[in-house]
Amino acid sequence: MTMARPDHDRDAAGNDRSAALSHALDQVQLKGAIFLYSEYTEAWAYESMAAHDVAAVLAPDAAQIVLFHVVASGSCWIEAGSDKVWAHEGDVVVLPYNDQHRMGGHETAELVPITQLVDPPPWSSMPHIVHGLGGARSELICGYLACDDRLFDRRLGVFPPVFVVTPPEGPVRMWVKASSDLVLQQTSQVTDDRIASPTEIPQLLLREVLKLHLANAPATDTGWLAALHDPVVAPALAAIHGDPANKWTLADLARESTVSSTVLDERFRAVLGLAPIRYLTGWRMHVAEDLLRTTLLSVTAVAHRVGYESEEAFSRAFKRDHGTAPSVWRVAAP
Template sequence: MDPLEDVLALLETRSHLSTRLLAGGEWAVRFAAPSGVKFNAVRRGSCLLEVDGVDEPVTLSEGDCYLLTRPRGFTLRSGPGVVPVDAGPVFAKAEDGVARVGCGEDVFLMGGRFSFGLRAQELLLDALPPVVLVPAATGQAETVRWALTAIDQELLHRRMGSTLVAEHLAVVMLVHILRLHLVREARTVSGWLAGLADPVVAAALARMHEEPARPWTVAELARSGAVSRSTLAARFKSAVGQGPLEYLTAWRLELASKQLREGSATVASIARDVGYGSESALSTAFKRVMEVSPHHYRKQSRESSATAVPPDHNRTE
């Protein structure tokens, strides 16, 4: 299995498209901290992006796309010195899925957000910078432009199933953005995501994700990358921040956690599925890493689900 695909599936990645924005003249819009990961793409014109906690504004040109990976407020503006208006009232007055600000139609943005399961922050988002930018001038950005154009067409023509298709295309776009970020900014990425940029480490990750229950040894994993045991151990530790077998343990526990949250299988059955020989072996590892027993974790998860506030899927900005 592909590790990136595995993690995005484990995190139950979903996209939620939002109202588009038309702007012209001098304008500025202030947005509250988004829930999930916010994305926007500039389909026409240019503007500035200012993100709380990021020192310098980001200049956005036609074709550029960005992700905001932290829950931080941000401002989109035509230029410096314009007093921003709150996004809420602007988007509340949207017509035909388009909100307007300023005078004219110089700038057109489309966007939305990605929502994830419980472990997204640690498994994915902490490995990324607060702002991930994909400039249109980047040669590899063609696939992102294709996805954005296809989303535009779905939203414009509103054929049967257009919302579902557009939201799936947005997830495709997310995968391409993460791929491009790995290629362009491999040195700034951390954790398992950084391992995908190293072909030797990526080969070992792929084998572990393909057969997580197999009793892997470092020597066997090293053969998948045609390197020595010591070379794999050193490169894996350098890229991912932990050894191969430590990573394997963590991934098995993530798989076990998902089954405990969502399924009704016994702890003994889950233990066998993820590579532990007995319920007690899984319980020992689970307590060491998660600090609670599997049974307690399942109980906590069900209680949390029963009292959770449903997500607001009607957010437009």
Template sequence: MGTLHDPASQSLAAASILRQPLPRPPEESIPDAAVTGASGKDVLSDVLRAIKLTGALFFWVDASSPWSVEVPRADSFAEAILPSAQHVISYHIITKGSGWISIGESPPMKFVEGDILVIPHEDTYAMRSAPEERSGLTPEDSLDFFRAMATGHLPFVVTEGGGGPALTRYVCGFLGCDARPFNPLLGALPRLMRIPRVGGAPGDLLDRLIELTLAEAPAQRPGAECVRLRLSELMFVEVVRRYLETLPPEQTGWLAGLRDPAVGRAVALFHENPARDWTIEELARETGVSRSVLAARFMRLVGCPPIQYLTRWRVQLAARLLTDGLVKVSAVGRDVGYKSDAAFSRSFKRIAGVSPAEWRDGRRE
């Protein structure tokens, strides 16, 4: 991959990576139903578009032993790094060394070179060279750091620690997305995702994305920041796909529901045609199971009845249209499947907490 401080070798590496052919999927890869909901609809992509995933801050850390970094809740510094986002996801790519990470008051977990760590729920967390290390910094110190980094007052490469021989090097990235009124993906993710990078097939997609990111890291070429942020979004999507592949059979949640033939197809049908006046009978016919089996399986895996999921998804789509502000409120309601303005307003306010007009005006402000 070259070295961090050698932009020429990194640019050559990036060019070489881009010329390589895309890898073929393995013969025993995860079934298509896990991503497309057992139909032609790519449900995961549909949700990622609706929640407006976007890159935010991105920088590099060189931490020499002993070191400790305590990060406050992401909603406390979101205004500084990505003021337009409802929710901030933190992630780290460990490129050298090892350490420990803990979420809130949970026991620390060891991480090693090659790991990708994702904190999806804005929790406080700490990364340390050893579980007992403490930095002594306050939450306000951390907020000052993020403000300075976001305004360009700090270098891209940040140094931490006591100057000891053990070096841990990692990339810090932050992504913004919508969490309200309905983000089924966030609810399906654990508080901490640790994705190890084991030796995969040549041309592994995640490896190539990381190498491209590291190649762009020291570059000062025009558009470098935009490239890095787009790469961070792609890496997050690939990490979610890797997480989906590792889910145990007994796992529940929205992602697990996509793997189930009947539930996955029902979700895909909702996403293919959310405005249709679906009934549980029609869904049962389309999915090839009985009403009771579909309802029970959907409830167990996704956590709500099928029609309730459809209602939440309609409101999320409507919220996106209202935020864009190009269509009248009444037209938005019809577009997502409501026959009257009153029914749309009641449903939207029950889930979003405000009326459609209040949502539109608040997002504009």
């Protein structure tokens, strides 16, 4: 029997545990690319740039940056804050909040700032780091995705600062490797000072990795991930995410969870830190953002899609949440 490594997600081949997960991931809008290929030999270690410097280089207009590293060969550790994990060939490391981090191999080595290993941008070709003392070799393919989705709001506690996903043996693992190789091959120079990398494949890759992580990671005591595993909260979340336009009341949601309104309200507050109806409003605003950004639907149509009978009522709620009217927000949205 194969034993799961303690710092990795368990049973990564399992199915999604709640409808809320699928609906949430379907809504996530991601933009990004592979941007770095690295070859490290023992002994080696580096420290990344600060989060704001990474964002300024990769996506200065993005609200949030998600970093990921595909371990093409070898193995390494990665540390963000007090969290430290190991990753091995075929694994994918994710830093969902773009935290400054450190990475290294099996042998002890002095931390080197990554700015000493790669030329400053703009880059005329994909940066290629070769670093270390000539021992055992590890290869990493690094990418980023820009996103303003609430799923990546650190306050929701959906993800740890750094985590490793081990795709199961078979098609998924082979797909991750083939996708990384294909992006490397298709990244090319566009102008004297700019390179272009396919964006669709990194998006699909990260979505798959997030599904594997969220569906099978151990439950936590509080936060969004805990809610997905909570027998009281999860059915109500699935109902909200599945039909945000429905005229949900607390009693309706309690029936979905087969508990009393009081029990559902108390459990929601304990796990997510807010009342069910407040969560419903927040999710409606999130869906509205997606519709305003990605469709040509009128504000009235968007209002109806997210459960408001009138444009006026929707606009008031949207302005309370965003500080501006939906029509104004739409024009300024990235």
